[in-house]
Amino acid sequence: MFFSIIIPLYNRPQEIDELLASLTKQDYTNFEVLVIEDGSKLKAKEIVDSYRDRLQVSYYYKENEGQGFARNFGFERAKGDYFIIFDSDIILPATYLQTVNTYLATTYVDAFGGPDAAHESFTPVQKAISYSMTSPFTTGGIRGNKNHIGVFHPRSFNMGVSRNVWETVGGFLLTRLGEDIEYSIRIQQAGLKTALISDAFVYHKRRTDFKQFYKQLHFFGRARINIYKHFPSELKLVHFLPATFVVFLFLLLLANLFSSTLASIGNFLLLIYTLLLFLHALKTTQHLQVAVLSVIASFTQLIAYGLGFIQDFWKRVVLNDN
Template sequence: MFFSIIIPLYNRPQEILELLETLVIQTYTQFEVIIIEDGSKLDAREIADQFKNRLDLHYYFKENGGQGFARNYGFERAKGDYFIIFDSDCLIPEDYLEIVCNYLYEHPLDAFGGPDAAHKSFTPLQKAISYAMTSPFTTGGIRGNKKHLGQFHPRSFNMGVSRKVYETVGGFKLTRLGEDIEYSIRIHNAGFKIGLIPNAKVYHKRRTSLSQFYKQLHFFGRARINIYKHFPSELKPVHFFPAIFTVGFAILILLNLFGCKLAYLGNAILGFYFSLLFLHSFYINKSFKIAILSIAAAFIQLTAYGLGFIQDFVKRVVFKK
Protein backbone atom coordinates (compact mmCIF):
# COMPACT_ATOMS: atom_id res chain seq x y z
CA MET A 1 0.00 0.00 0.00
CA PHE A 2 1.53 3.28 -1.14
CA PHE A 3 0.54 6.63 0.35
CA SER A 4 0.77 10.14 -1.08
CA ILE A 5 1.01 12.71 1.71
CA ILE A 6 -0.29 16.05 0.48
CA ILE A 7 0.47 19.26 2.34
CA PRO A 8 -0.73 22.70 1.22
CA LEU A 9 1.51 25.47 2.46
CA TYR A 10 1.16 29.23 2.76
CA ASN A 11 3.86 31.38 4.38
CA ARG A 12 4.79 28.78 7.03
CA PRO A 13 8.32 27.49 6.33
CA GLN A 14 9.11 26.74 9.99
CA GLU A 15 6.00 24.58 10.34
CA ILE A 16 6.83 22.46 7.31
CA LEU A 17 10.35 21.91 8.64
CA GLU A 18 8.98 20.44 11.87
CA LEU A 19 6.39 18.36 10.01
CA LEU A 20 8.94 16.89 7.57
CA GLU A 21 11.20 15.94 10.46
CA THR A 22 8.39 13.73 11.80
CA LEU A 23 7.85 12.11 8.39
CA VAL A 24 11.51 11.14 8.08
CA ILE A 25 11.19 8.79 11.06
CA GLN A 26 8.01 6.97 9.97
CA THR A 27 8.23 3.24 10.60
CA TYR A 28 6.28 2.55 7.40
CA THR A 29 8.22 3.91 4.44
CA GLN A 30 6.07 3.34 1.37
CA PHE A 31 5.01 6.92 0.80
CA GLU A 32 5.77 10.13 -1.05
CA VAL A 33 5.37 13.70 0.15
CA ILE A 34 3.84 16.41 -2.05
CA ILE A 35 4.16 20.02 -0.88
CA ILE A 36 2.06 22.62 -2.69
CA GLU A 37 3.27 26.14 -2.00
CA ASP A 38 0.11 28.17 -2.55
CA GLY A 39 1.50 31.48 -3.74
CA SER A 40 3.49 32.16 -0.57
CA LYS A 41 5.65 35.26 -0.28
CA LEU A 42 7.71 33.44 2.33
CA ASP A 43 8.27 30.10 0.63
CA ALA A 44 9.83 26.89 1.89
CA ARG A 45 11.73 25.77 -1.20
CA GLU A 46 15.10 25.74 0.56
CA ILE A 47 13.67 23.71 3.43
CA ALA A 48 12.10 21.22 1.02
CA ASP A 49 15.45 20.85 -0.74
CA GLN A 50 17.03 19.79 2.56
CA PHE A 51 14.80 16.69 2.58
CA LYS A 52 15.19 15.60 -1.06
CA ASN A 53 17.65 12.87 -0.04
CA ARG A 54 15.70 11.86 3.05
CA LEU A 55 12.18 11.59 1.62
CA ASP A 56 10.49 10.92 -1.70
CA LEU A 57 9.55 14.59 -1.79
CA HIS A 58 8.01 16.72 -4.55
CA TYR A 59 7.72 20.48 -4.15
CA TYR A 60 5.43 22.63 -6.31
CA PHE A 61 4.77 26.34 -6.36
CA LYS A 62 1.47 27.68 -7.75
CA GLU A 63 -0.50 30.90 -7.70
CA ASN A 64 -2.57 31.42 -4.58
CA GLY A 65 -5.96 29.73 -4.82
CA GLY A 66 -6.69 28.56 -1.30
CA GLN A 67 -6.05 25.34 0.56
CA GLY A 68 -8.80 23.25 -1.06
CA PHE A 69 -7.58 23.87 -4.58
CA ALA A 70 -3.96 23.47 -3.50
CA ARG A 71 -4.85 19.96 -2.33
CA ASN A 72 -6.48 19.27 -5.70
CA TYR A 73 -3.20 20.30 -7.34
CA GLY A 74 -1.50 17.65 -5.22
CA PHE A 75 -4.14 15.03 -5.99
CA GLU A 76 -3.52 15.47 -9.72
CA ARG A 77 0.16 14.63 -9.26
CA ALA A 78 -0.11 11.92 -6.60
CA LYS A 79 0.90 8.31 -7.25
CA GLY A 80 -0.50 6.71 -4.12
CA ASP A 81 -3.26 4.20 -3.46
CA TYR A 82 -4.41 6.62 -0.76
CA PHE A 83 -3.98 10.37 -0.54
CA ILE A 84 -3.39 11.61 3.00
CA ILE A 85 -3.88 15.31 3.79
CA PHE A 86 -2.12 17.04 6.66
CA ASP A 87 -2.13 20.66 7.73
CA SER A 88 1.33 22.19 7.89
CA ASP A 89 0.98 22.82 11.64
CA CYS A 90 0.82 19.11 12.49
CA LEU A 91 3.41 16.75 13.91
CA ILE A 92 2.99 13.09 12.95
CA PRO A 93 3.71 10.20 15.35
CA GLU A 94 6.35 7.86 13.95
CA ASP A 95 3.93 4.92 13.73
CA TYR A 96 1.09 6.87 12.08
CA LEU A 97 1.38 5.31 8.61
CA GLU A 98 1.92 1.84 10.07
CA ILE A 99 -1.28 2.21 12.12
CA VAL A 100 -3.24 3.42 9.08
CA CYS A 101 -1.91 0.65 6.84
CA ASN A 102 -2.68 -2.13 9.32
CA TYR A 103 -6.15 -0.75 10.02
CA LEU A 104 -7.05 -0.47 6.33
CA TYR A 105 -6.02 -4.07 5.68
CA GLU A 106 -8.25 -5.28 8.51
CA HIS A 107 -11.09 -2.75 8.09
CA PRO A 108 -11.17 -1.50 4.48
CA LEU A 109 -12.26 2.12 4.15
CA ASP A 110 -12.59 4.40 1.14
CA ALA A 111 -11.89 7.49 3.20
CA PHE A 112 -10.82 8.00 6.78
CA GLY A 113 -9.87 10.51 9.41
CA GLY A 114 -8.13 10.49 12.74
CA PRO A 115 -8.17 12.49 15.97
CA ASP A 116 -5.75 15.17 17.09
CA ALA A 117 -3.91 15.59 20.37
CA ALA A 118 -1.41 17.85 22.11
CA HIS A 119 2.29 17.01 21.87
CA LYS A 120 4.46 17.24 24.99
CA SER A 121 6.48 20.01 23.32
CA PHE A 122 3.44 22.28 22.92
CA THR A 123 3.21 25.45 24.98
CA PRO A 124 0.62 25.58 27.81
CA LEU A 125 -1.60 27.75 25.60
CA GLN A 126 -1.37 25.31 22.68
CA LYS A 127 -2.28 22.47 25.03
CA ALA A 128 -5.23 24.47 26.34
CA ILE A 129 -6.43 25.18 22.79
CA SER A 130 -6.02 21.51 21.95
CA TYR A 131 -8.12 20.65 24.99
CA ALA A 132 -10.88 23.04 23.90
CA MET A 133 -10.92 21.51 20.42
CA THR A 134 -11.12 17.91 21.65
CA SER A 135 -12.96 18.06 24.97
CA PRO A 136 -16.28 16.21 25.39
CA PHE A 137 -17.52 19.31 27.23
CA THR A 138 -17.19 21.56 24.17
CA THR A 139 -18.30 21.11 20.57
CA GLY A 140 -14.76 19.87 19.93
CA GLY A 141 -15.75 16.56 21.45
CA ILE A 142 -17.62 15.45 18.33
CA ARG A 143 -14.78 16.21 15.89
CA GLY A 144 -12.48 13.23 16.22
CA ASN A 145 -13.36 10.90 19.04
CA LYS A 146 -14.43 7.28 19.04
CA LYS A 147 -17.98 8.36 19.74
CA HIS A 148 -19.50 11.05 17.58
CA LEU A 149 -22.92 12.30 16.57
CA GLY A 150 -24.26 11.44 13.12
CA GLN A 151 -22.01 10.73 10.16
CA PHE A 152 -18.29 11.00 10.69
CA HIS A 153 -16.72 13.75 8.59
CA PRO A 154 -12.91 13.60 8.41
CA ARG A 155 -11.24 16.99 8.84
CA SER A 156 -8.48 18.15 6.57
CA PHE A 157 -5.78 18.32 9.23
CA ASN A 158 -5.84 14.48 9.26
CA MET A 159 -7.77 13.01 6.34
CA GLY A 160 -7.26 10.24 3.80
CA VAL A 161 -9.09 9.29 0.62
CA SER A 162 -8.51 6.39 -1.75
CA ARG A 163 -7.55 6.89 -5.37
CA LYS A 164 -10.92 5.40 -6.31
CA VAL A 165 -12.71 8.11 -4.32
CA TYR A 166 -10.75 10.82 -6.09
CA GLU A 167 -11.35 9.31 -9.52
CA THR A 168 -15.09 8.98 -8.81
CA VAL A 169 -15.93 12.05 -6.74
CA GLY A 170 -13.11 14.36 -7.77
CA GLY A 171 -11.41 16.77 -5.40
CA PHE A 172 -12.48 19.76 -3.36
CA LYS A 173 -15.16 22.02 -4.83
CA LEU A 174 -14.65 24.68 -2.17
CA THR A 175 -11.27 26.08 -1.32
CA ARG A 176 -12.24 27.34 2.15
CA LEU A 177 -15.21 27.81 4.52
CA GLY A 178 -15.89 24.16 5.35
CA GLU A 179 -14.31 22.61 2.27
CA ASP A 180 -13.39 19.38 4.09
CA ILE A 181 -16.92 18.79 5.41
CA GLU A 182 -18.42 19.49 1.98
CA TYR A 183 -15.99 16.99 0.45
CA SER A 184 -16.81 14.36 3.09
CA ILE A 185 -20.53 14.75 2.46
CA ARG A 186 -20.06 14.20 -1.28
CA ILE A 187 -17.99 11.08 -0.54
CA HIS A 188 -20.78 9.79 1.73
CA ASN A 189 -23.43 10.57 -0.88
CA ALA A 190 -21.48 8.67 -3.54
CA GLY A 191 -21.82 5.52 -1.42
CA PHE A 192 -18.25 5.22 -0.19
CA LYS A 193 -17.37 3.94 3.25
CA ILE A 194 -15.85 6.52 5.60
CA GLY A 195 -14.60 5.82 9.08
CA LEU A 196 -12.49 7.01 11.97
CA ILE A 197 -9.17 5.30 12.66
CA PRO A 198 -9.07 5.94 16.43
CA ASN A 199 -5.32 5.51 16.93
CA ALA A 200 -4.24 7.43 13.82
CA LYS A 201 -3.76 10.67 15.72
CA VAL A 202 -1.71 13.70 14.83
CA TYR A 203 -0.40 16.45 17.07
CA HIS A 204 -2.12 19.59 15.83
CA LYS A 205 -0.60 22.89 16.96
CA ARG A 206 -3.51 25.03 15.80
CA ARG A 207 -3.03 28.67 16.84
CA THR A 208 -0.36 30.17 19.08
CA SER A 209 -2.41 33.04 20.54
CA LEU A 210 -5.98 33.47 21.75
CA SER A 211 -6.60 36.24 19.20
CA GLN A 212 -5.54 33.94 16.34
CA PHE A 213 -7.67 31.19 17.83
CA TYR A 214 -10.66 33.55 17.95
CA LYS A 215 -10.27 34.38 14.24
CA GLN A 216 -10.01 30.71 13.33
CA LEU A 217 -13.14 29.70 15.28
CA HIS A 218 -15.12 32.67 13.99
CA PHE A 219 -14.25 31.40 10.52
CA PHE A 220 -15.41 27.88 11.48
CA GLY A 221 -18.78 29.25 12.59
CA ARG A 222 -19.24 30.96 9.24
CA ALA A 223 -18.15 27.76 7.49
CA ARG A 224 -21.01 25.82 9.06
CA ILE A 225 -23.52 28.12 7.36
CA ASN A 226 -21.64 27.71 4.09
CA ILE A 227 -22.08 23.94 4.41
CA TYR A 228 -25.79 24.49 5.12
CA LYS A 229 -26.16 26.45 1.87
CA HIS A 230 -24.84 23.43 -0.05
CA PHE A 231 -26.46 20.70 2.08
CA PRO A 232 -29.40 22.03 4.17
CA SER A 233 -29.95 18.69 5.90
CA GLU A 234 -26.47 18.86 7.43
CA LEU A 235 -27.38 21.66 9.85
CA LYS A 236 -28.06 19.80 13.10
CA PRO A 237 -29.28 21.04 16.51
CA VAL A 238 -25.79 20.56 17.98
CA HIS A 239 -24.42 23.16 15.57
CA PHE A 240 -26.58 25.81 17.26
CA PHE A 241 -25.05 25.20 20.69
CA PRO A 242 -22.21 27.79 20.42
CA ALA A 243 -24.70 30.40 19.18
CA ILE A 244 -27.08 29.61 22.04
CA PHE A 245 -24.19 29.83 24.52
CA THR A 246 -23.11 33.17 23.05
CA VAL A 247 -26.59 34.69 23.17
CA GLY A 248 -27.13 33.30 26.66
CA PHE A 249 -23.88 34.83 27.90
CA ALA A 250 -24.86 38.23 26.46
CA ILE A 251 -28.23 38.00 28.23
CA LEU A 252 -26.50 37.03 31.46
CA ILE A 253 -24.34 40.16 31.28
CA LEU A 254 -27.45 42.30 30.91
CA LEU A 255 -29.18 40.52 33.80
CA ASN A 256 -26.19 41.22 36.02
CA LEU A 257 -26.04 44.86 34.94
CA PHE A 258 -29.68 45.39 35.85
CA GLY A 259 -29.44 43.42 39.11
CA CYS A 260 -32.00 40.82 38.08
CA LYS A 261 -32.30 37.91 40.52
CA LEU A 262 -32.37 35.47 37.60
CA ALA A 263 -28.70 36.36 37.08
CA TYR A 264 -27.80 34.34 40.21
CA LEU A 265 -29.02 31.15 38.58
CA GLY A 266 -27.19 31.95 35.34
CA ASN A 267 -23.99 32.74 37.21
CA ALA A 268 -24.23 29.46 39.10
CA ILE A 269 -24.72 27.45 35.90
CA LEU A 270 -21.83 29.21 34.16
CA GLY A 271 -19.63 28.77 37.23
CA PHE A 272 -20.44 25.05 37.34
CA TYR A 273 -19.61 24.69 33.64
CA PHE A 274 -16.27 26.50 33.98
CA SER A 275 -15.45 24.38 37.05
CA LEU A 276 -16.17 21.24 35.07
CA LEU A 277 -13.83 22.39 32.30
CA PHE A 278 -11.12 23.24 34.82
CA LEU A 279 -11.30 19.91 36.64
CA HIS A 280 -11.41 17.84 33.46
CA SER A 281 -8.51 19.72 31.87
CA PHE A 282 -6.50 19.46 35.10
CA TYR A 283 -7.16 15.70 35.20
CA ILE A 284 -5.91 15.31 31.62
CA ASN A 285 -3.02 17.77 31.60
CA LYS A 286 -1.93 17.67 35.26
CA SER A 287 -1.34 21.42 35.14
CA PHE A 288 -3.09 24.25 36.98
CA LYS A 289 -1.95 26.77 34.34
CA ILE A 290 -3.25 24.71 31.41
CA ALA A 291 -6.55 24.13 33.24
CA ILE A 292 -7.04 27.88 33.71
CA LEU A 293 -6.10 28.56 30.09
CA SER A 294 -8.50 25.81 29.01
CA ILE A 295 -11.42 27.80 30.42
CA ALA A 296 -10.38 30.82 28.36
CA ALA A 297 -9.82 28.69 25.24
CA ALA A 298 -13.18 26.95 25.58
CA PHE A 299 -14.96 30.27 26.12
CA ILE A 300 -13.33 31.72 22.99
CA GLN A 301 -14.10 28.56 21.04
CA LEU A 302 -17.81 28.79 21.83
CA THR A 303 -18.27 32.54 21.48
CA ALA A 304 -16.11 32.99 18.38
CA TYR A 305 -17.84 30.08 16.62
CA GLY A 306 -21.21 31.33 17.85
CA LEU A 307 -20.67 34.88 16.58
CA GLY A 308 -19.46 33.63 13.19
CA PHE A 309 -22.44 31.29 12.97
CA ILE A 310 -24.91 34.05 13.92
CA GLN A 311 -23.31 36.54 11.53
CA ASP A 312 -23.66 34.36 8.45
CA PHE A 313 -26.97 32.82 9.55
CA VAL A 314 -28.54 36.28 9.66
CA LYS A 315 -26.81 37.42 6.48
CA ARG A 316 -27.16 34.32 4.29
CA VAL A 317 -30.20 32.49 5.71
CA VAL A 318 -32.45 35.23 7.10
CA PHE A 319 -31.69 37.95 4.56
CA LYS A 320 -30.51 35.52 1.85
CA LYS A 321 -27.52 37.61 0.81
Protein backbone atom coordinates in the same frame (compact mmCIF):
# COMPACT_ATOMS: atom_id res chain seq x y z
CA MET B 1 0.36 0.00 0.04
CA PHE B 2 1.75 3.27 -1.29
CA PHE B 3 0.66 6.58 0.24
CA SER B 4 0.85 10.07 -1.24
CA ILE B 5 1.04 12.70 1.49
CA ILE B 6 -0.27 16.05 0.27
CA ILE B 7 0.45 19.21 2.24
CA PRO B 8 -0.84 22.64 1.15
CA LEU B 9 1.34 25.42 2.48
CA TYR B 10 0.89 29.16 2.82
CA ASN B 11 3.54 31.36 4.45
CA ARG B 12 4.52 28.80 7.10
CA PRO B 13 8.01 27.52 6.33
CA GLN B 14 8.81 26.64 9.96
CA GLU B 15 5.74 24.44 10.23
CA ILE B 16 6.59 22.40 7.15
CA ASP B 17 10.08 21.86 8.54
CA GLU B 18 8.66 20.23 11.69
CA LEU B 19 6.16 18.15 9.73
CA LEU B 20 8.77 16.86 7.28
CA ALA B 21 11.11 16.06 10.16
CA SER B 22 8.40 13.88 11.72
CA LEU B 23 7.88 12.12 8.37
CA THR B 24 11.53 11.07 8.32
CA LYS B 25 10.88 9.09 11.52
CA GLN B 26 7.95 7.00 10.24
CA ASP B 27 8.08 3.27 10.89
CA TYR B 28 6.31 2.69 7.57
CA THR B 29 8.27 4.19 4.68
CA ASN B 30 6.38 3.36 1.47
CA PHE B 31 5.18 6.89 0.73
CA GLU B 32 5.85 10.08 -1.19
CA VAL B 33 5.35 13.68 -0.07
CA LEU B 34 3.94 16.51 -2.19
CA VAL B 35 4.26 20.03 -0.78
CA ILE B 36 2.01 22.52 -2.59
CA GLU B 37 3.12 26.10 -1.93
CA ASP B 38 -0.06 28.08 -2.52
CA GLY B 39 1.27 31.46 -3.60
CA SER B 40 3.28 32.08 -0.42
CA LYS B 41 5.53 35.11 -0.03
CA LEU B 42 7.52 33.22 2.61
CA LYS B 43 8.61 30.33 0.43
CA ALA B 44 9.72 26.99 1.84
CA LYS B 45 11.52 25.54 -1.19
CA GLU B 46 14.95 25.49 0.45
CA ILE B 47 13.55 23.76 3.53
CA VAL B 48 11.75 21.15 1.44
CA ASP B 49 14.85 20.60 -0.72
CA SER B 50 16.90 19.90 2.40
CA TYR B 51 14.84 16.72 2.94
CA ARG B 52 15.35 15.22 -0.53
CA ASP B 53 18.04 12.85 0.73
CA ARG B 54 15.70 11.53 3.43
CA LEU B 55 12.25 11.63 1.82
CA GLN B 56 10.70 11.08 -1.58
CA VAL B 57 9.47 14.65 -1.68
CA SER B 58 8.27 16.97 -4.46
CA TYR B 59 7.82 20.72 -4.17
CA TYR B 60 5.36 22.73 -6.26
CA TYR B 61 4.67 26.46 -6.32
CA LYS B 62 1.35 27.71 -7.68
CA GLU B 63 -0.80 30.82 -7.72
CA ASN B 64 -2.78 31.32 -4.53
CA GLU B 65 -6.26 29.79 -4.73
CA GLY B 66 -6.79 28.44 -1.24
CA GLN B 67 -6.14 25.14 0.47
CA GLY B 68 -8.93 23.12 -1.16
CA PHE B 69 -7.67 23.73 -4.68
CA ALA B 70 -4.05 23.31 -3.56
CA ARG B 71 -5.00 19.78 -2.46
CA ASN B 72 -6.61 19.14 -5.85
CA PHE B 73 -3.32 20.22 -7.45
CA GLY B 74 -1.62 17.55 -5.37
CA PHE B 75 -4.24 14.91 -6.20
CA GLU B 76 -3.57 15.42 -9.91
CA ARG B 77 0.11 14.59 -9.43
CA ALA B 78 -0.06 11.93 -6.70
CA LYS B 79 0.95 8.33 -7.41
CA GLY B 80 -0.38 6.64 -4.28
CA ASP B 81 -3.13 4.14 -3.60
CA TYR B 82 -4.32 6.57 -0.92
CA PHE B 83 -3.87 10.34 -0.71
CA ILE B 84 -3.33 11.54 2.85
CA ILE B 85 -3.95 15.22 3.54
CA PHE B 86 -2.34 17.10 6.40
CA ASP B 87 -2.42 20.72 7.48
CA SER B 88 1.07 22.19 7.72
CA ASP B 89 0.80 22.64 11.51
CA ILE B 90 0.90 18.88 12.10
CA ILE B 91 3.54 16.71 13.73
CA LEU B 92 3.21 12.95 13.25
CA PRO B 93 3.95 10.22 15.77
CA ALA B 94 6.37 7.67 14.30
CA THR B 95 3.64 5.01 14.25
CA TYR B 96 1.08 7.00 12.21
CA LEU B 97 1.51 5.47 8.75
CA GLN B 98 2.00 1.96 10.12
CA THR B 99 -1.26 2.33 12.06
CA VAL B 100 -3.12 3.44 8.94
CA ASN B 101 -1.57 0.71 6.79
CA THR B 102 -2.47 -2.00 9.32
CA TYR B 103 -6.07 -0.79 9.50
CA LEU B 104 -6.53 -0.57 5.74
CA ALA B 105 -4.98 -3.99 5.20
CA THR B 106 -7.85 -5.58 7.12
CA THR B 107 -10.70 -3.07 6.73
CA TYR B 108 -11.28 -1.40 3.39
CA VAL B 109 -12.60 2.13 3.45
CA ASP B 110 -12.62 4.76 0.73
CA ALA B 111 -11.86 7.63 3.07
CA PHE B 112 -10.71 7.94 6.68
CA GLY B 113 -9.86 10.47 9.30
CA GLY B 114 -8.16 10.48 12.67
CA PRO B 115 -8.16 12.57 15.85
CA ASP B 116 -5.69 15.18 17.01
CA ALA B 117 -3.76 15.58 20.24
CA ALA B 118 -1.26 17.88 21.96
CA HIS B 119 2.46 17.09 21.79
CA GLU B 120 4.57 17.45 24.92
CA SER B 121 6.62 20.16 23.18
CA PHE B 122 3.58 22.43 22.70
CA THR B 123 3.31 25.65 24.68
CA PRO B 124 0.74 25.84 27.50
CA VAL B 125 -1.51 27.94 25.26
CA GLN B 126 -1.30 25.37 22.44
CA LYS B 127 -2.11 22.57 24.87
CA ALA B 128 -5.07 24.57 26.17
CA ILE B 129 -6.32 25.17 22.64
CA SER B 130 -5.93 21.46 21.92
CA TYR B 131 -8.01 20.68 25.00
CA SER B 132 -10.81 23.01 23.94
CA MET B 133 -10.91 21.42 20.48
CA THR B 134 -11.22 17.88 21.85
CA SER B 135 -13.17 18.36 25.08
CA PRO B 136 -16.59 16.75 25.63
CA PHE B 137 -17.60 20.01 27.36
CA THR B 138 -17.24 21.99 24.12
CA THR B 139 -18.27 21.25 20.55
CA GLY B 140 -14.70 20.06 20.08
CA GLY B 141 -15.73 16.72 21.53
CA ILE B 142 -17.58 15.93 18.28
CA ARG B 143 -14.40 15.83 16.22
CA GLY B 144 -12.31 12.67 16.01
CA ASN B 145 -14.25 10.96 18.77
CA LYS B 146 -15.44 7.35 18.81
CA ASN B 147 -18.74 8.59 20.18
CA HIS B 148 -19.18 11.40 17.68
CA ILE B 149 -22.70 12.50 16.82
CA GLY B 150 -24.08 11.32 13.48
CA VAL B 151 -21.99 10.23 10.50
CA PHE B 152 -18.26 10.80 10.89
CA HIS B 153 -16.86 13.39 8.48
CA PRO B 154 -13.07 13.19 8.05
CA ARG B 155 -11.42 16.60 8.47
CA SER B 156 -8.57 17.83 6.33
CA PHE B 157 -6.04 18.28 9.14
CA ASN B 158 -5.83 14.45 9.18
CA MET B 159 -7.69 12.88 6.26
CA GLY B 160 -7.07 10.12 3.73
CA VAL B 161 -8.93 9.29 0.52
CA SER B 162 -8.43 6.39 -1.84
CA ARG B 163 -7.56 6.85 -5.49
CA ASN B 164 -11.05 5.51 -6.12
CA VAL B 165 -12.50 8.58 -4.37
CA TRP B 166 -10.49 10.89 -6.62
CA GLU B 167 -11.58 9.01 -9.74
CA THR B 168 -15.22 8.70 -8.66
CA VAL B 169 -16.00 11.93 -6.81
CA GLY B 170 -13.19 14.22 -7.90
CA GLY B 171 -11.57 16.72 -5.59
CA PHE B 172 -12.61 19.71 -3.53
CA LEU B 173 -15.33 21.98 -4.92
CA LEU B 174 -14.76 24.62 -2.26
CA THR B 175 -11.35 26.00 -1.43
CA ARG B 176 -12.21 27.23 2.10
CA LEU B 177 -15.11 27.74 4.52
CA GLY B 178 -15.84 24.10 5.37
CA GLU B 179 -14.38 22.61 2.21
CA ASP B 180 -13.36 19.38 3.96
CA ILE B 181 -16.84 18.72 5.40
CA GLU B 182 -18.43 19.38 2.01
CA TYR B 183 -15.98 16.92 0.43
CA SER B 184 -16.69 14.27 3.07
CA ILE B 185 -20.44 14.60 2.54
CA ARG B 186 -20.08 14.17 -1.22
CA ILE B 187 -17.93 11.07 -0.67
CA GLN B 188 -20.62 9.56 1.54
CA GLN B 189 -23.43 10.56 -0.81
CA ALA B 190 -21.62 8.68 -3.59
CA GLY B 191 -22.06 5.50 -1.54
CA LEU B 192 -18.38 5.30 -0.57
CA LYS B 193 -17.33 4.10 2.86
CA THR B 194 -15.68 6.34 5.46
CA ALA B 195 -14.29 5.57 8.89
CA LEU B 196 -12.55 7.04 11.90
CA ILE B 197 -9.21 5.36 12.63
CA SER B 198 -9.08 6.34 16.28
CA ASP B 199 -5.44 5.29 16.77
CA ALA B 200 -4.23 7.32 13.76
CA PHE B 201 -3.85 10.55 15.70
CA VAL B 202 -1.67 13.52 14.89
CA TYR B 203 -0.23 16.31 17.02
CA HIS B 204 -2.02 19.44 15.86
CA LYS B 205 -0.32 22.71 16.77
CA ARG B 206 -3.19 24.96 15.69
CA ARG B 207 -2.72 28.60 16.66
CA THR B 208 -0.07 29.96 18.97
CA ASP B 209 -2.17 32.59 20.76
CA PHE B 210 -5.80 33.26 21.60
CA LYS B 211 -6.17 36.10 19.09
CA GLN B 212 -5.26 33.79 16.20
CA PHE B 213 -7.43 31.06 17.69
CA TYR B 214 -10.40 33.43 17.90
CA LYS B 215 -10.05 34.33 14.22
CA GLN B 216 -9.82 30.66 13.24
CA LEU B 217 -12.92 29.64 15.21
CA HIS B 218 -14.91 32.64 13.98
CA PHE B 219 -14.10 31.38 10.48
CA PHE B 220 -15.24 27.85 11.47
CA GLY B 221 -18.59 29.22 12.66
CA ARG B 222 -19.11 30.91 9.31
CA ALA B 223 -18.03 27.71 7.54
CA ARG B 224 -20.86 25.76 9.18
CA ILE B 225 -23.40 28.06 7.52
CA ASN B 226 -21.58 27.62 4.23
CA ILE B 227 -22.02 23.85 4.57
CA TYR B 228 -25.72 24.41 5.36
CA LYS B 229 -26.17 26.34 2.12
CA HIS B 230 -24.90 23.30 0.19
CA PHE B 231 -26.43 20.59 2.40
CA PRO B 232 -29.32 21.91 4.55
CA SER B 233 -29.80 18.55 6.30
CA GLU B 234 -26.26 18.79 7.75
CA LEU B 235 -27.17 21.61 10.13
CA LYS B 236 -27.86 19.89 13.47
CA LEU B 237 -29.00 21.22 16.82
CA VAL B 238 -25.51 20.68 18.23
CA HIS B 239 -24.15 23.26 15.78
CA PHE B 240 -26.33 25.91 17.46
CA LEU B 241 -24.76 25.35 20.88
CA PRO B 242 -21.96 27.95 20.61
CA ALA B 243 -24.46 30.53 19.32
CA THR B 244 -26.75 29.63 22.23
CA PHE B 245 -23.84 30.15 24.62
CA VAL B 246 -23.20 33.61 23.14
CA VAL B 247 -26.89 34.53 23.55
CA PHE B 248 -26.77 33.24 27.14
CA LEU B 249 -23.78 35.46 27.93
CA PHE B 250 -25.53 38.47 26.42
CA LEU B 251 -28.70 37.84 28.42
CA LEU B 252 -26.62 37.25 31.54
CA LEU B 253 -24.99 40.64 31.06
CA LEU B 254 -28.44 42.27 30.85
CA ALA B 255 -29.59 40.32 33.90
CA ASN B 256 -26.64 41.58 35.91
CA LEU B 257 -27.64 45.11 34.98
CA PHE B 258 -31.38 44.85 35.55
CA SER B 259 -32.38 41.71 37.50
CA SER B 260 -30.46 40.45 40.51
CA THR B 261 -32.59 37.27 40.76
CA LEU B 262 -31.99 36.16 37.16
CA ALA B 263 -28.39 37.26 37.44
CA SER B 264 -27.85 35.00 40.48
CA ILE B 265 -29.22 31.98 38.62
CA GLY B 266 -27.24 32.71 35.47
CA ASN B 267 -24.01 33.42 37.32
CA PHE B 268 -24.38 30.17 39.25
CA LEU B 269 -24.87 28.16 36.04
CA LEU B 270 -21.86 29.86 34.45
CA LEU B 271 -19.77 29.15 37.55
CA ILE B 272 -20.72 25.44 37.49
CA TYR B 273 -19.83 25.18 33.81
CA THR B 274 -16.50 26.96 34.38
CA LEU B 275 -15.63 24.60 37.25
CA LEU B 276 -16.51 21.56 35.14
CA LEU B 277 -14.22 22.80 32.38
CA PHE B 278 -11.40 23.51 34.81
CA LEU B 279 -11.61 20.21 36.69
CA HIS B 280 -11.88 18.15 33.52
CA ALA B 281 -8.99 20.05 31.92
CA LEU B 282 -6.90 19.54 35.06
CA LYS B 283 -7.62 15.81 35.03
CA THR B 284 -6.92 15.57 31.29
CA THR B 285 -3.76 17.69 31.08
CA GLN B 286 -2.37 17.11 34.60
CA HIS B 287 -1.16 20.70 34.58
CA LEU B 288 -2.63 23.59 36.61
CA GLN B 289 -1.57 26.38 34.23
CA VAL B 290 -2.86 24.52 31.19
CA ALA B 291 -6.16 23.86 33.00
CA VAL B 292 -6.65 27.58 33.69
CA LEU B 293 -5.75 28.43 30.08
CA SER B 294 -8.08 25.67 28.88
CA VAL B 295 -11.04 27.51 30.41
CA ILE B 296 -10.03 30.65 28.49
CA ALA B 297 -9.54 28.61 25.31
CA SER B 298 -12.93 26.93 25.67
CA PHE B 299 -14.72 30.25 26.16
CA THR B 300 -12.80 31.67 23.21
CA GLN B 301 -13.80 28.71 21.06
CA LEU B 302 -17.50 28.93 21.91
CA ILE B 303 -17.76 32.71 21.62
CA ALA B 304 -15.78 32.97 18.38
CA TYR B 305 -17.58 30.07 16.70
CA GLY B 306 -20.94 31.31 17.98
CA LEU B 307 -20.43 34.86 16.70
CA GLY B 308 -19.24 33.61 13.30
CA PHE B 309 -22.24 31.29 13.12
CA ILE B 310 -24.69 34.07 14.09
CA GLN B 311 -23.12 36.52 11.65
CA ASP B 312 -23.51 34.30 8.60
CA PHE B 313 -26.80 32.74 9.76
CA TRP B 314 -28.31 36.22 9.85
CA LYS B 315 -26.73 37.30 6.59
CA ARG B 316 -27.05 34.14 4.48
CA VAL B 317 -30.11 32.41 5.97
CA VAL B 318 -32.35 35.12 7.43
CA LEU B 319 -31.54 37.81 4.85
CA ASN B 320 -30.68 35.24 2.14
CA ASP B 321 -27.70 37.36 1.07
CA ASN B 322 -25.23 35.02 -0.63
